[in-house]
Amino acid sequence: MKSLEVRLREIRDSGRKALVPYFMAGLSEDWTDHVAGAIHAGADAVEIGIPFSDPMMDGVVIQEAALRALGSGVTFDSACDDLARLATEVPLIAMTYFNIFHHYGIERSAGRLHSSGLSGVIVPDLSLEESPEWVASCDANDVATIFLVAPSSTPERLKLIAQSTQGFAYASARMAVTGSSSGDGEGARIVKAIREVSTVPTYIGIGITTPEQARAASGVSDGVIVGSALVQVLLDGGSASDVERFIGDFRRAID
Amino acid sequence: MSDSARYMAKPDERGRFGEFGGQFVPEALIPACQELEVAFVEAWADTEFVGEYRQVLHEFAGRPTPVTPLHRLSEHLGLSVFAKREDLAHTGSHKINNVIGQTLLTKRMGKHRVIAETGAGQHGVATATAAARLGLACTVYMGEVDTLRQSLNVFRMELLGATVVPVVSGSRTLKDAVNEAMREWVSCVSDTHYCLGSVMGPHPFPWMVREFQSIIGIEAAQQLRDLGVDPPDAVIACVGGGSNAAGVFAGFANTAARLIGVEAAGGSAVGTGSPGVLHGMRSLLIQDEFGQIEEAHSISAGLDYPGIGPEHAYLADAGRAEYHAIADHDVIEALRLLSELEGIIPALETAHAVAWMTKEAGQSLRSGSTVLLNLSGRGDKDVAQVRAILRGEQ
Numbered sequence: 001m002k003s004l005e006v007r008l009r010e011i012r013d014s015g016r017k018a019l020v021p022y023f024m025a026g027l028s029e030d031w032t033d034h035v036a037g038a039i040h041a042g043a044d045a046v047e048i049g050i051p052f053s054d055p056m057m058d059g060v061v062i063q064e065a066a067l068r069a070l071g072s073g074v075t076f077d078s079a080c081d082d083l084a085r086l087a088t089e090v091p092l093i094a095m096t097y098f099n100i101f102h103h104y105g106i107e108r109s110a111g112r113l114h115s116s117g118l119s120g121v122i123v124p125d126l127s128l129e130e131s132p133e134w135v136a137s138c139d140a141n142d143v144a145t146i147f148l149v150a151p152s153s154t155p156e157r158l159k160l161i162a163q164s165t166q167g168f169a170y171a172s173a174r175m176a177v178t179g180s181s182s183g184d185g186e187g188a189r190i191v192k193a194i195r196e197v198s199t200v201p202t203y204i205g206i207g208i209t210t211p212e213q214a215r216a217a218s219g220v221s222d223g224v225i226v227g228s229a230l231v232q233v234l235l236d237g238g239s240a241s242d243v244e245r246f247i248g249d250f251r252r253a254i255d
Numbered sequence: 256m257s258d259s260a261r262y263m264a265k266p267d268e269r270g271r272f273g274e275f276g277g278q279f280v281p282e283a284l285i286p287a288c289q290e291l292e293v294a295f296v297e298a299w300a301d302t303e304f305v306g307e308y309r310q311v312l313h314e315f316a317g318r319p320t321p322v323t324p325l326h327r328l329s330e331h332l333g334l335s336v337f338a339k340r341e342d343l344a345h346t347g348s349h350k351i352n353n354v355i356g357q358t359l360l361t362k363r364m365g366k367h368r369v370i371a372e373t374g375a376g377q378h379g380v381a382t383a384t385a386a387a388r389l390g391l392a393c394t395v396y397m398g399e400v401d402t403l404r405q406s407l408n409v410f411r412m413e414l415l416g417a418t419v420v421p422v423v424s425g426s427r428t429l430k431d432a433v434n435e436a437m438r439e440w441v442s443c444v445s446d447t448h449y450c451l452g453s454v455m456g457p458h459p460f461p462w463m464v465r466e467f468q469s470i471i472g473i474e475a476a477q478q479l480r481d482l483g484v485d486p487p488d489a490v491i492a493c494v495g496g497g498s499n500a501a502g503v504f505a506g507f508a509n510t511a512a513r514l515i516g517v518e519a520a521g522g523s524a525v526g527t528g529s530p531g532v533l534h535g536m537r538s539l540l541i542q543d544e545f546g547q548i549e550e551a552h553s554i555s556a557g558l559d560y561p562g563i564g565p566e567h568a569y570l571a572d573a574g575r576a577e578y579h580a581i582a583d584h585d586v587i588e589a590l591r592l593l594s595e596l597e598g599i600i601p602a603l604e605t606a607h608a609v610a611w612m613t614k615e616a617g618q619s620l621r622s623g624s625t626v627l628l629n630l631s632g633r634g635d636k637d638v639a640q641v642r643a644i645l646r647g648e649q
Contacts, residue, residue, distance in 0.1 A: 150282045
């Protein structure tokens with residue numbers, strides 16, 4: 001079992017709901033201060049977006065953040081360099097599209113993640129079927145590959161994914177890209193189904209935009225992922241103390 | 256394995272042609288891709304479905320399109336050139352072959368709506384046309400830049416009852432229209448089919464679209480045999496994503512004919528690209544040193560795509576087909592040449608193939624060679640742009 005999963009299981013077994021905010025690497029010069037602020041305010045793990053030119057699974061907010069980061073020259077290497085200086089015990093999880101790693105080199109990417117202190121990775125366009133070579137390289141570097149379960153996943157696929165994901169299972173609450181919060185979401189149903197076939201911690205993401213939604217989602221799962229709502233604060237010029245306030249509100253809502 | 260099964264057969268069980276292809280899409284879309292593959296395999300083996308597809312192509316789209324010997328151009332170039340006239344198909348290009356196949360499949364799957372991406376608007380117009388004919392709702396995603404460049408095609412789609420959504424993300428061109436159509440498909444996949452316009456995207460699209468376009472090559476091979484040409488020395492087609500090329504190559508992949516794809520110099524995925532993953536497929540892509548996808552730039556919006564279909568990447572890798580690039584300035588000359596010598600104004604995309612043939616006549620196309628040119632589309636959509644260029648306004 002990967003270090004990340006050991007840690008996330010400990011959090012779950014202690015009765016604490018996990019709060020996982022998302023940041024776009026290099027969105028501003030002081031972006032690692034924002035990450036530090038979130039950790040200070042009670043984040044249990046942090047998702048780090050590496051910007052890609054064609055973010056197929058992302059809505060307008062994260063698209064805009066990726067475009068800005070790319071505009072200021074952010075690369076996989078520069079993001080890793082910044083993170084290596086962060087020095088935190090809180091797990092860091094990379095999130096980007098497969099072409100970034102494919103181009104950098106599969107083994108080299110997994111090694112770079114590990115040496116930069118990243119213990120998990122989410123690659124939304126890397127399907128379970130296409131993932132064996134990637135997962136093998138991550139396995140050799142103690143990097144957990146986290147897979148998503150979607151509302152459209154068949155029971156057979158849900159079981160396969162729940163048994164293959166490492167660290168946690170990402171329950172995508174909606175048939176939508178990131179940032180969409182329409183409708184009630186199907187997070188509760190998906191988490192219940194995952195728990196029937198696996199003991200892996202299960203977090204709900206996609207459409208968690210308010211502390212109230214986070215409270216409801218964490219009530220039926222082991223944690224929540226907050227992306228677009230937080231990135232919007234930063235696109236609007238938010239500071240590290242704004243991040244602390246934002247994360248603090250979510251923390252209180254789910255505790 | 257026999258030679259006849261070697262090229263342009265089915266992809267492997269992972270949807271790959273050699274190292275290219277696959278299914279690189281979010282989990283939310285995997286079930287839809289799998290459902291589509293099952294539906295296509297069943298339909299394509301069902302004589303009733305294939306019969307209906309052929310009948311609609313005949314009654315509605317004007318197939319078979321003729322093969323025209325190009326006498327004056329042949330004399331000019333010292334070649335024996337035949338044109339497969341996809342410009343005479345309904346809506347003015349080969350695009351109709353694919354959309355009729357996919358819209359019939361949409362109905363067969365019990366879905367009542369299609370979405371599509373479009374660059375210049377040809378695939379969008381074709382999709383809107385087939386959707387109107389079959390009574391399907393239709394939404395087309397088009398980069399905002401392209402909606403301005405091709406406003407008449409936007410109006411055509413709207414006349415046909417489709418909704419056109421300008422895409423304002425990224426570079427606001429074709430690749431972003433594909434991204435947006437994929438995003439939209441995630442949210443409506445239960446009742447909507449994504450009618451992809453080329454031999455690209457996740458499996459089974461590259462294979463399925465090639466099969467729906469293979470009618471071009473199947474017809475042309477027979478028509479040339481009837482003219483005593485079996486096979487031609489070379490088959491030439493322009494390539495953006497590569498659907499017209501894949502369609503015509505399919506009729507000749509296992510003959511001795513040279514297969515030649517002509518890309519735009521500013522969008523040459525085989526010439527200047529490298530392996531990568533985009534829009535659901537592993538293929539050759541134009542990308543920077545960090546794996547960020549770059550924009551393609553050419554005189555013809557239909558070739559402005561930074562990738563190429565995975566089967567073309569494979570055919571190039573295997574050495575079965577060759578791919579060359581033509582710069583914008585040669586394209587206008589070729590368009591004039593075909594117009595003046597043969598009375599056919601080709602699409603700017605098609606003119607790339609004409610330009611390469613013109614340059615290579617007497618060179619790698621030795622004098623007296625028989626050549627099949629896939630005349631993939633008519634140039635009506637481009638005349639305002641060509642006029643502006645010839646008047647020095649662009």
